[in-house]
Amino acid sequence: MNNNVVNLENVTKRFPAGKTEFTALNKINLSFGKGEFAGLVGPSGSGKTTLLNIIGSLDIPTEGKAIVLNKDIGQLSHKEAAALRNFGIGFIFQTYNLLPVYSVFDNVEFALLLQKMPSDKRKKAVMEALEWVGLADRAHSRPSTLSGGECQRVAIARAMVKKPQIVLADEPSANLDSKNSHHIVQTMKRLNQELKTTFIFSTHDEKVMQYLDRIIYLKDGMVEKDEQIITK
Amino acid sequence: MLEFKLALKNLLGSGLRTWLNVTVLSIAFVIIIFYNGMLDGWNMQATNDTRAWETGAGQFWHPDYNPYDPFTFADSHSKMEEGILALEEKEMATPVLITQATGYPGGRLVNILLKGVSPNQKILSIPSHLLKDNPDDPYYIPAIIGNRMAQNLRLKEGERVLVRWRDANGTFDAREVTITGIFKTTVPTIDAGQIWIPLEKLQELTSMTGEATYAVISPNAADLPEHTKWIYKDDKALLKDLADIMAAKKGSSRVISSLLLAIALLAIFDTQILSIFRRQKEIGTYIALGMTRMRVVRLFTIEGTTHSFLAILVGMAWGMPLLLWIQRNGIPMPANADQAGVAIADKITPYYGGGMIMATVLLVVLSSLIVSYMPTKRISKMKPTDALRGKLV
Numbered sequence: 001m002n003n004n005v006v007n008l009e010n011v012t013k014r015f016p017a018g019k020t021e022f023t024a025l026n027k028i029n030l031s032f033g034k035g036e037f038a039g040l041v042g043p044s045g046s047g048k049t050t051l052l053n054i055i056g057s058l059d060i061p062t063e064g065k066a067i068v069l070n071k072d073i074g075q076l077s078h079k080e081a082a083a084l085r086n087f088g089i090g091f092i093f094q095t096y097n098l099l100p101v102y103s104v105f106d107n108v109e110f111a112l113l114l115q116k117m118p119s120d121k122r123k124k125a126v127m128e129a130l131e132w133v134g135l136a137d138r139a140h141s142r143p144s145t146l147s148g149g150e151c152q153r154v155a156i157a158r159a160m161v162k163k164p165q166i167v168l169a170d171e172p173s174a175n176l177d178s179k180n181s182h183h184i185v186q187t188m189k190r191l192n193q194e195l196k197t198t199f200i201f202s203t204h205d206e207k208v209m210q211y212l213d214r215i216i217y218l219k220d221g222m223v224e225k226d227e228q229i230i231t232k
Numbered sequence: 233m234l235e236f237k238l239a240l241k242n243l244l245g246s247g248l249r250t251w252l253n254v255t256v257l258s259i260a261f262v263i264i265i266f267y268n269g270m271l272d273g274w275n276m277q278a279t280n281d282t283r284a285w286e287t288g289a290g291q292f293w294h295p296d297y298n299p300y301d302p303f304t305f306a307d308s309h310s311k312m313e314e315g316i317l318a319l320e321e322k323e324m325a326t327p328v329l330i331t332q333a334t335g336y337p338g339g340r341l342v343n344i345l346l347k348g349v350s351p352n353q354k355i356l357s358i359p360s361h362l363l364k365d366n367p368d369d370p371y372y373i374p375a376i377i378g379n380r381m382a383q384n385l386r387l388k389e390g391e392r393v394l395v396r397w398r399d400a401n402g403t404f405d406a407r408e409v410t411i412t413g414i415f416k417t418t419v420p421t422i423d424a425g426q427i428w429i430p431l432e433k434l435q436e437l438t439s440m441t442g443e444a445t446y447a448v449i450s451p452n453a454a455d456l457p458e459h460t461k462w463i464y465k466d467d468k469a470l471l472k473d474l475a476d477i478m479a480a481k482k483g484s485s486r487v488i489s490s491l492l493l494a495i496a497l498l499a500i501f502d503t504q505i506l507s508i509f510r511r512q513k514e515i516g517t518y519i520a521l522g523m524t525r526m527r528v529v530r531l532f533t534i535e536g537t538t539h540s541f542l543a544i545l546v547g548m549a550w551g552m553p554l555l556l557w558i559q560r561n562g563i564p565m566p567a568n569a570d571q572a573g574v575a576i577a578d579k580i581t582p583y584y585g586g587g588m589i590m591a592t593v594l595l596v597v598l599s600s601l602i603v604s605y606m607p608t609k610r611i612s613k614m615k616p617t618d619a620l621r622g623k624l625v
C-alpha cells in the first residue's frame with residue numbers, strides 16, 4: 001500500500017431518518033499522509049463530524065472502505081477498535097470533555113492507564129505532555145478551576161500524551177475566544193511539526209484555517225474542494 | 233484494578249448523593265446484623281437453657297409417652313430397661329415420672345402435672361436438692377415450683393397446697409405438698425402448670441415403684457444402650473419445637489431486613505440510572521479514549537457496587553461500637569415475654585457470628601452488584617457517537 005495513515009474509498013454513511021434514509025456522507029474519497037495538518041470545512045450538517053467519527057473508529061461506514069493505520073474500520077471488533085483508539089488516535093472535542101472528578105494530571109494520565117504503561121514512565125509522559133501545553137503547574141487542579149482555553153490545552157495534552165499517529169479535533173476552538181483559539185492551534189501546529197502527528201480538524205473558524213496546510217471543503221456529504229495551502 | 237480506582241474517584245467526586253446512599257445502605261447493613269445477632273443470641277440462650285433445664289443431651293422415652301397428649305401419661309410409665317438403669321447407676325441418666333393431677337390452691341381448681349425427679353440428680357439445672365424431706369413426718373411431701381407456677385398458684389416458699397391424683401389402679405388419693413423452693417428459669421416448659429416432687433415419693437404415691445416416664449441423659453454419657461424398647465430422642469428431636477419457632481422468627485426478620493435493604497438498593501438503582509443518563513458524554517469520552525463499551529459497563533457496575541463497600545466500612549465505623557455496646561448490656565425483654573414455650577431470658581445477649589456477618593456482607597455486596605449492573609444495559613446499547621453528542625437515549 002502507501003504511506004497514508006488514513007485512506008477513505010467511497011465512504012458513504014446513511015442514517016435512518018423516519019421511513020427513509022439520510023445520506024450524511026456520499027462516496028468520500030480522501031487520504032491523509034503522515035504529518036498532515038488538515039481541516040474539514042463546510043456548513044453545518046455537511047458531514048464533518050460524521051467523517052471524523054468514522055476515521056476515529058467510533059462509527060462505521062455504511063458503504064465503502066475506511067482504512068485507518070492499516071486497519072479496516074468496518075471490520076474491527078469492539079476490542080480492536082478500542083485498542084486502535086487507545087494507541088493510535090487522539091480526540092479533541094469542542095466541549096473539551098474532561099472528566100470533572102479527576103485532576104488535570106489524572107485526565108491526561110487516563111489513556112496511559114488504559115495502555116497499562118508502567119507508573120514511572122507514565123508520570124514522566126504526563127508531565128512532559130503538560131509541559132507541551134504549558135500547564136505543568138496546574139497538574140493537580142480540577143478542570144472546573146480552569147479557563148476554557150486551559151481546559152482545551154489539557155485536552156490537547158490528553159490526546160498527545162500517548163503520541164498517537166492521528167489526532168482528530170472536532171471544532172476545537174468553537175468555545176474559545178480569539179486569543180485562546182490562536183494559542184491552541186499554535187500549540188497543535190508545534191506538536192504536529194515536532195512529533196509528525198497527523199492532525200485532522202473540523203472547523204468553521206477562520207483563525208484555525210489560516211494555520212492549515214490543507215483544507216477540504218465538504219458540502220452535503222461530498223468533497224467539494226480539496227486544497228493544499230502552500231504559503232508559509 | 234483501574235476500574236476500582238476510577239469508581240472510587242467518581243463516587244467520592246459526586247459527594248452528597250453518594251454519602252446519602254452509603255448511609256442508608258449502612259443502616260440496613262447494621263440493622264440486619266443486629267436483628268440476626270439478636271435472634272442468634274436468643275436462639276443460643278434458649279437452646280442452652282432448654283438443654284440445661286429440660287432436655288439434657290437426649291432422652292429415653294417410654295414408647296407410649298407423648299408430651300403433647302397428657303392423656304397418654306396415665307399409661308406411659310414402666311420400669312427402666314437394663315441399659316438405662318446402668319446409665320443411671322453411673323449418674324449419666326436421671327429418670328422423670330409424670331402424673332396428671334389437680335391442685336387446689338386457695339380453693340381454686342388447677343390442672344397440673346406432678347413430676348417426680350431425684351433430689352440428688354445433677355444432670356438438670358432444676359434445683360432438686362431443695363426437695364428436703366422431713367423424716368419426722370411420714371406424710372410430708374416437699375415440692376419445688378417455678379416462679380411462673382408460684383405466681384399462678386399464689387404460693388410462697390413454706391406454704392402448702394392440696395394435690396389430688398389417681399394411682400396406678402385408678403384410685404383417687406389426695407395429699408398436701410409443702411413448697412420447699414421456688415426456682416427461676418427461662419424455660420417455661422418445666423415451670424408452668426408443674427409441681428416437682430421427689431421421684432421416690434411420687435412412685436410411692438402412685439404405686440409405681442421403680443417406674444418412670446422418661447430418662448434424661450447427661451452430656452457426659454458415652455455409650456448409649458442400643459435396641460431398647462424405650463425410644464431414644466436425640467438433642468435435635470427434643471429441640472425441634474424451639475428450632476421451628478426460631479426459624480419462624482428468622483423468617484419475619486428476613487422480611488424486615490429485605491424491606492430495609494430494598495429501600496437502600498432502590499436509591500442505588502436510581503442513582504445509577506440518573507448517572508448513566510447524565511454522564512453520556514463522559515461515557516462517550518471513555519470510549520473515545522479507548523475503552524470498550526463492556527469495560528464502561530464494568531466501570532459503572534463497579535462504581536455502583538462500591539456503594540456497598542463504603543456502606544460496610546461506614547456501617548462498621550458506627551455500627552460496631554453500637555452493636556458491641558448492646559452486646560455488653562444485653563437487650564432487656566419485657567417481663568412475661570414468654571412466647572409459645574420458647575425460653576427467654578430477662579435480657580438477650582446478641583451473638584454476632586462470623587458466618588452471619590460474612591453472609592450479610594455478601595448479601596449487601598451481591599444485591600448492590602445486581603442493582604448496579606441492571607441499568608448499565610443502556611450503556612451496552614449506546615452508540616458511542618450518540619453518547620458523545622450527549623443525545624438522550
Ligand SMILES: Nc1ncnc2c1ncn2[C@@H]1O[C@H](COP(=O)(O)OP(=O)(O)OP(=O)(O)O)[C@@H](O)[C@H]1O
Nearest residue numbers: 015016022024042043044045046047048049050051
Ligand atoms: N446519529 C445520527 N442519526 C441521524 N442523523 C445524523 C446522526 N448523526 C448525524 N446525523 C445527520 O448527518 C448530517 C451530518 O451531521 P454532522 O454532525 O456530521 O455535521 P457537521 O458537518 O459536523 O455539522 P456541524 O458543523 O453542525 O457540527 C446532519 O444532517 C445530521 O443531522
Ligand SMILES: [Mg+2]
Nearest residue numbers: 048049050202
Ligand atoms: Mg459537527
